[in-house]
Amino acid sequence: MSTKTTGGRRGFLIAFIVALLAALVVVLVLTLDGGSGPDTAQPPPAQPVAVTPEPQAASQDAVAALPKSEPVSIDIPKIGARSTLVPLGLNPDNTVEVPPVTTPLQAGWYTYAPTPGETGPAVVLGHVDGNHQKGIFFRLKELAAGDRVSIARKDGTTVVFEVTKVHQVPKKDFEREGVYDDTAGPELRLITCGGVFDRSAHNYVDNIVVYARLVQA
Template identity: 85%
Template sequence: MTTRITNRRGYLIALVVALLAALAVLALTLGGGPGPSDAQPPPARPVAVSPAPASEAQDAVAALPKSEPVSIDIPKIGAHSSLVPLGLNPDNTVQVPPVTTPLQAGWYTYAPTPGEVGPAVVLGHVDGNHQKGIFFRLKELAAGDRVTVARKDGSTALFEVTKVHQVPKKDFEAEGVYDDTADPELRLITCGGVFDRSAHNYVDNIVVYAHLVQG
């Protein structure tokens, strides 16, 4: 089943426009089989972000510079994995880690790196190859749980979960997973819900939202 999502990162508009000139539309597919769902966004548009109140701005954690993530650790659910870069396939869909290695997670390279301003994105399978996947227990996370991402520059970005949503794939675009944010945030995405045997995929996505609390 295909799910549409919208990527509206303001500072990537120039890149998206250049890609659209060659590809006609930039497609984002979050998987196939028992991993993240298919996804294909419309062209990006700038998103106005209202400034945070003064009290919130004082509590905000400074964003980190760009640096590729190398691993992710989620103690509550016993999830630890190196992170492989996920770009675009020849058919303009987003690559996912091989379903034959379901314990491997990956990060989407056209989103911010974890710790930068905006929504960084990490994808993982719920299961695959008759095994539990790296994000098999992702739905167990709750507000306040911690996620750490080690970065290539030697720093570690610490995120705190703010919410967990189970979203029908047909409604994924409206969820706003890829919308611009004023602060550094993280999205963890996998499949969930009922497994549709006729489609060979799950009918929902599990989306974990988190914000940077230490970098």
């Protein structure tokens, strides 16, 4: 009896140890394998995404330059400025002429600059006021980027410019502003007086300069 009892206990103990070891092996395998449940599953490796480049915007200088042709009139709808254009040259002191102050609603174009539509900066000048009344460019400072300026030419074409910036420049610094500097494409400069009126000099201390580029020919 005693021998049978001891052998039975030993057999049970050996079976228990074998089962325990088997369970430990299973746990170890699952731990090394990382498990199989959704909480421990690793996401698949990211796949490269093909990127389609965005189309490039059209060049702002895409409008071709036109041959020389004298301008005959100007129209700036935003500020209600419309005028014929008279030719302007240089004064004896080499400053640019301006239209007669007695006719402040008359605008003029600078003949030593390119004509509007040619490559380079065409120049149109007008008074802010004169002869006790508002001038053709009285509201010039109200222009902003994106506004349009149309100029009719002697050859029957009309060129349209889009404003890119507006500067108020002290007259003493005007030469450094580069208003007449060469440009890669057809551009336009509109110039008038602005700022404070100097009564002792009978003139304004600043200039308003509008820069524009050709967008339609």
